[in-house]
Amino acid sequence: MKFTRKIKAATAAIMALFFVASLQAQSTSEIRNYDQGFRLGVGLNGGIPTNSKYDWALGGDVRLQYDLSKKTSLTLTTGFTNLFNYSEVKDNMEEVKDLGFIPAKAGFKAFIWEDRFYLLGEVGAAFAVTNGYNDTSFLWAPGIGYATKFIDVSVRYEDVPNFDTNQVALRLAYGFKL
Template sequence: MKKITKILAIFCIFNYTHFAMAQKATDGYKRNFKFGVGLNTGLPLNDPYSFNVGGDVRLQYNVSSTYSLCLTTGYNNLFVKEDGVNFGYVPVKVGYKTFIFKNEFYVMGEIGGAFSTTKEYNENSMLFCPSVGYATKYVDISLRYEFLKDFPIIKDNVADNGLAQLMVRLAYGFDL
């Protein structure tokens, strides 16, 4: 039994190294991580909010020259139109970015959670974010639609859920 285990282990190691070497030889792309720090501002599409300001950090893993995986978190503050309590939340999102048109323009989809930091509102929400953007080696500018499924809004003078907003992100990024 020990002999069979040793043979299987050697076989697995051989296959793994052979597969890894074959991928390295044929791919030619140096995979890397990128880190970005961004400022966000937005226009909520629902009452009682007037605008949104925030910041974020993003860790991006470049799978190839055209595909990347992203992990984003930060803080956003929604300002209320009239007297009331402003609404803060921490988004935590994972995303998939695809570069098009000479690897500068991209489309991206993110999904995750938004965690309320407002004392008066102790609920969390799912978060969906499709976006389009333009990225150079250091600068990233994007426009996204953000939908927070369970956050409070006012619709037809009645309390409801489902906050939607348009956001602009300006970020500085660098390779790790």
Template sequence: MKTITKLFAAAAVLVTFATTGVQAQERATGVRLGIGVSGGVADHGSPFEYGLGADLRFQFDLSKELSLTASGGYTRLMGKDNVADYDFIPAKGGIKIFPQIGGTYLLGEAGAGFGIKDGSKTSLIWSGGLGYAWNNGLDISARYEGYKQDATSTTYQPYNGQFALRLAYGFKL
């Protein structure tokens, strides 16, 4: 639990420093593509120790305060003890809300995780988080991501989830 607390404390400090004293930024609208990497620690009681991933995220701005997202990539959850690693391709859709406090945003996503090992079934994925996007394209966020696997999957674990940090670079298309 200490690692999770430290992870979110570090993210909160980064967002606080980034937003303190910052005047309102003019957020450009349009379509953006973000390329990101993430790392996280599994929640308490999970059969996994940590996760690593990479993704592409399209962002479709509906207004300066609201965007839709579509993302896909690759994630590997590293098993602890004798639990096998779990590799999957996440495909998620979501919503980003910008409360007009610098580049701060809230993000919620849901989708599917397509297991890549023989006998793996599709998992349900959901996540929620907080982030900050700078005008130069740099983006950092912290999220909780939960996974619900099909019980008939050969890689089945009763419950999985991770607290993760994502570092990305986005640019306008």
């Protein structure tokens, strides 16, 4: 039931992004050709889990972006994230090991203000790869960010329900046109 609510919330967020992007696209009276193309970004992520199971997170990612228009893009993101636990045993005497996973996400990015500030919604899967974990989980991650020609700074909430964790993460990235 909790998982179903999260899927509904993720779907509503993505639909809102499409709605915002279409409103923005309809407000321009001048039609210009836009050179559609690919961009590649390499990022470093640091996060704070919002539950008590883990203490902090660190990771890196690679994001391929296809610009549909000047204001909208499709994204594919993968990388590696590790959730760290300083104390191996928590209050309830349950052993909690560090968790490393590989995310595979598809998303939609909509620039909403001055072609610099954007909203991003991503959904996908997280594949656990460390410390005996061999599970896969649904993953969803809404975020906001600021991008220039080469620099991308964003904040996102990332939820991985099967691993019973979520985080608020900061991403600093360098991007370029392919």
